[in-house]
Each structure stands twice: as structure tokens, then as C-alpha cells.
Amino acid sequence: MIWSEEYETMPREALEALQLKRLQAVVERVYATVPFYRRRLEEAGVTPDSIRSLEDLQRIPFTTKEDLRDNYPYGLFAVPLKQVVRIHASSGTTGKPVVVGYTKRDLGTWAELMARSLASAGTTKDDVVHNAYGYGLFTGGLGVHYGAERIGATVIPMSGGNSKRQVMVLQDFGSTVITCTPSYALHLAEVAEDMGVDPKSTKLRVGVLGAEPWTEEMRKEIEERWNMQAIDIYGLSEIIGPGVSIECEEAKDGLHIFEDHFIPEVIDPDTGERLPYGEEGELVITTITKEAFPLLRYRTRDITSLVHEPCVCGRTMVRMRRVRGRTDDMLIIRGVNVFPSQIEEIIMGTKGVEPHYLLIVDRDPQTRLDTLEVQVEVSEEMFSDEVRMLQTLARSMERNIKDMLGVSARVKLVEPRTIQRFEGKAKRVIDKRKLS
Amino acid sequence: MKVEQISVFLENKAGRLAEVASVLGSAGINIRALSLADTTDFGILRLIVNDREGAKKVLKEAGFTVGITQVIAVEVEDKPGGLAKILKLLAGEGINVEYMYAFVERSSGNAVLIFKFEDLDEAIDILNSHGVRVIPGERVYSL
Numbered sequence A: 001m002i003w004s005e006e007y008e009t010m011p012r013e014a015l016e017a018l019q020l021k022r023l024q025a026v027v028e029r030v031y032a033t034v035p036f037y038r039r040r041l042e043e044a045g046v047t048p049d050s051i052r053s054l055e056d057l058q059r060i061p062f063t064t065k066e067d068l069r070d071n072y073p074y075g076l077f078a079v080p081l082k083q084v085v086r087i088h089a090s091s092g093t094t095g096k097p098v099v100v101g102y103t104k105r106d107l108g109t110w111a112e113l114m115a116r117s118l119a120s121a122g123t124t125k126d127d128v129v130h131n132a133y134g135y136g137l138f139t140g141g142l143g144v145h146y147g148a149e150r151i152g153a154t155v156i157p158m159s160g161g162n163s164k165r166q167v168m169v170l171q172d173f174g175s176t177v178i179t180c181t182p183s184y185a186l187h188l189a190e191v192a193e194d195m196g197v198d199p200k201s202t203k204l205r206v207g208v209l210g211a212e213p214w215t216e217e218m219r220k221e222i223e224e225r226w227n228m229q230a231i232d233i234y235g236l237s238e239i240i241g242p243g244v245s246i247e248c249e250e251a252k253d254g255l256h257i258f259e260d261h262f263i264p265e266v267i268d269p270d271t272g273e274r275l276p277y278g279e280e281g282e283l284v285i286t287t288i289t290k291e292a293f294p295l296l297r298y299r300t301r302d303i304t305s306l307v308h309e310p311c312v313c314g315r316t317m318v319r320m321r322r323v324r325g326r327t328d329d330m331l332i333i334r335g336v337n338v339f340p341s342q343i344e345e346i347i348m349g350t351k352g353v354e355p356h357y358l359l360i361v362d363r364d365p366q367t368r369l370d371t372l373e374v375q376v377e378v379s380e381e382m383f384s385d386e387v388r389m390l391q392t393l394a395r396s397m398e399r400n401i402k403d404m405l406g407v408s409a410r411v412k413l414v415e416p417r418t419i420q421r422f423e424g425k426a427k428r429v430i431d432k433r434k435l436s
Numbered sequence B: 001m002k003v004e005q006i007s008v009f010l011e012n013k014a015g016r017l018a019e020v021a022s023v024l025g026s027a028g029i030n031i032r033a034l035s036l037a038d039t040t041d042f043g044i045l046r047l048i049v050n051d052r053e054g055a056k057k058v059l060k061e062a063g064f065t066v067g068i069t070q071v072i073a074v075e076v077e078d079k080p081g082g083l084a085k086i087l088k089l090l091a092g093e094g095i096n097v098e099y100m101y102a103f104v105e106r107s108s109g110n111a112v113l114i115f116k117f118e119d120l121d122e123a124i125d126i127l128n129s130h131g132v133r134v135i136p137g138e139r140v141y142s143l
């Protein structure tokens, strides 16, 4: 369902005119109010009135996560704190978090974009939305919450954690939509089964899943185990939170970016050059309507490509491909670029293999070469009483990894439930090379 | 004529074998025979127990991957040449042994051989037709 026909199906020409008008306004505003941007723009020789077309966006310097850290906590806010009505912060794994602010109007924009997103996934006012994204500084919980309320759906503000209770509530409250990370959706299916609850017996029909990279294989598994549609949603707290882009239920083929609020670009992460449609690179986003925390050409570190072909759903907004990984997740193993998601696709293509795996990258002290070990849990379905069968299975996964990615891996079969489960984002990689 | 065997996946971690034994022990389940197939990476423990369903349940609850496989038990006198005779017979008939292990029956002092074949029914027919004693499951569980 399309929440805002007016904007989501706007003809490209009108949309681009709107984007330019909004871009000019935001550049003018940050130039006047944020010393950081004024300095950056001056250094690049860009004045607000020199932005005459959308092409001129490329003249504006990038903003990086480091810039956000350097200006911790409020240095990049474009309005005085008294106009800021909400603060969120990203879960920085090292050091200080990235702090973002919202004016009252920003919160309205966000709720509207989340309403569009949930509607795109098929949510209506008749739905019961089980929101298992974390509430708090993380944007997931409250982002979904206000969007679902705007639609008029019934919101269950579960937040994360306490999986058994989640299953009980899912069952008893008759939830029809669940919002959480994809790995948590699988974890909950596992917990439900352990409790003797068949996930298929719940009323869930849609999962709006995001906040971590996942794969088509994982989608299939989630859809089968829960007997529901799994829809990919994308966002990051720096930009606004969830609601930057989402798949439509009609195509489930790429995530429509809400271009009336965000201008997307894909660049070569090494050179910074803008890449043409279809080519994979780092996603860069400029926010053109946010008041408290606007960002110019923010480097998201997410790897994707843009699709501009029209979509069957009728939306005119450009689509981004499912995020393949992050520039900082990318592993370089013996000089080959490898994303954990690529390995996941390969091992999950093997019959009976559960999506629980761990990649351990190390360096052989003698040969000084990188080594990759892939730990895969042995499920009942793939288990055999014959050594040969299990070895064949492991060797075939190794061969597929070698054939498809060009790296040698050692597949190690491990007992079920030995790979740690996380209630939030899954930890898939241990890179021991960094430790020494 | 077939015997149900419990198979358990074990990562080569010290103590996991002992853990299987202790899980079964505290559930009051007796192990009649066991064999461990070992590789550098992992092991497969094969067990004949008096209570298969019970064993499968408690082992699964303890977090092990468990399978139930059908095998054949054969009784031979525990004297030199007993095993060789049977293996020769099977080889002559073109029956491939996937794996086997043995234990000694306490009461009779006879050896019991556990065999896994690709085609169990065919193997049973051949063994029977040569007068080899294939023991029914119920007897093996209670040996």
C-alpha cells in the first residue's frame, strides 16, 4: 500500500525540482548556522548560491563518521538545543557514540516516513505491531513506534530481550506484524520451537526487518519458519533512523529511498568518485529536510547500488539494492575482498545448514598467510552417522567458497548452539589478525 | 531384525564424551555398546542403549545433535576367525560395510557385531541364508 501517493509516486521531473529546492535551502541553512559546514564549504570553494543544479551536489565535500565524532556531542546541530525535542545516539562500538537531535518537525517527518515504510510492507490500521527493536537511545524502537501509531495500528512496545516472553506475547496478543533484526527473527523462531510453540501457528504475516546486513537465503528461511513475508527496511540513526528506505511488498526487489527527503549517491569508497546506476559502492546520503541535524553527503559505509528502473508498485523513488555489507565489515583475506554475507549465502545454500555461523580470520605465524575458518553448526537435518557424509558436506562448502569467492576456507562443523546468539545484531566475524 | 542406534555429533572437545555418558547415566539409561568415529575436526559417537527415545530426548535437551540410525547386530562365537568369516562372506556377495564395531555379550561370552550397510534388507537376507545369526533389536537392547 502507498501511504503518500503525492510524494511516493511523484513524476521524476517534479521530484528532482523539489530536491533541488530543498537542497539549496539546506546548504544555505548549514552554511549560516554550523561552523563546521561553513569551513568545509569555504575550503571547497562552494557558496550556497553556487548550487544551481542537482549535479552541483558533487562539489560538496563528504561528511564522515569521524567528523561526527569530532563534533561530539552537539557540534553539528543546526538549531539551538532549545528547539531540539529528542536526542538519539548510535551504538558506537568504540569510544563515544554519535549523537543526533530532532526538532518537533523532524519527529513529524520521521513518523511520516516510518508510516510510509510500514505501509509499504503492507501494514494497515488493522494490524497489531509487535515492535521488538530496542527502545532507548537506539532509533529502532521509537522510530517504528511513532510510524505504526501514525498508521493507526495497534503497537506493542516490546523492545528487545527476554525472548520467551516475546514468544508468549506474540502468541497471546495476536500480533500480525513483527519488527526486529533478521537474526533476532530467526532466534525467536528457535526459542518458540524450544518452547513447543510452532512459529507458523502465530498470526504473524509480515516481518519488517533491518538494522543489519542479511541475505536472500536468510529471508527465505525466515519466511518459511514463520510463514510470513519478510520485508527489508533500511536506515541509520545519523540520517534519521529506520525509514530511509524500504522494500515494497509488491516487488520485494530493492528498497525505495524516500528521495523527497534524502538524496542518495553511490561512490567508489577509495576514490570518492560518483558511480553510475547499477554499480556497487558506498552509499552516500544528503538529508534535505531535517532541521536539527542535517547531513551533507554523509558516507554511510554501507555497500549497495542504485536501481532507477520503474517499479511494479508505482513508486517513482529510486531503489537501493539490499545492503551487502559495510565498508568496515569487508574482510580482506589474502588480498581478496570478502563480505560475511557472501559466505552466508553460500553456506545457507547447503541443505539443512542453519544460519548460525562464525568466521574466524587469522594469520598463520609460519607462512604469514591469512586463514579463514568458517564454523557451521550441525543441525539434525544435516547430521549423518557416517563420517564420510559430514566430511563431504564440509568439503563441498569449502569448494563453493573457493569457486565463488576465490578464497580458501576451512569449514569446521561444530555442535549446535555453540555459536553465540545475540539478541540484537549478530556477531559473525572474529578477526584475530587485529589482535596481534 | 534391525537395531536402532543412537548417533551423536561431538566436536572434539575434552569432556563431551564424558558428558554424553553422564547425561545418559543420570537419566538411568544403560549403554550396551558404543563406538567413536573420530576425525581431526569432529567425532560421531554411536551408541546402542536400552531406551532409544529416552536417550534421544535427554541428549537433545542437553544440546547435542542426535540421530537414530538402523543397523544390524550379528552374533558370532568369540573365537579366532569368526569376524573374518562374515566379512569374507559379505565381500563375496558384493555387500559394502559402511562401518562396524563389536562388543562381547556377558552371559554367553559370544561376540556381537554391529554393522551398517547401505542396503540393510539385502544384507539381512544374505546373512540369514548363510546361517549367520542376526539378532533382533529387542534382544540387543536388553543384553
Ligand SMILES: [Zn+2]
Pocket (backbone or CB within 6 Å): A247, A248, A250, A251, A256, A311, A312, A313, A314, A315
Ligand atoms: Zn516498488
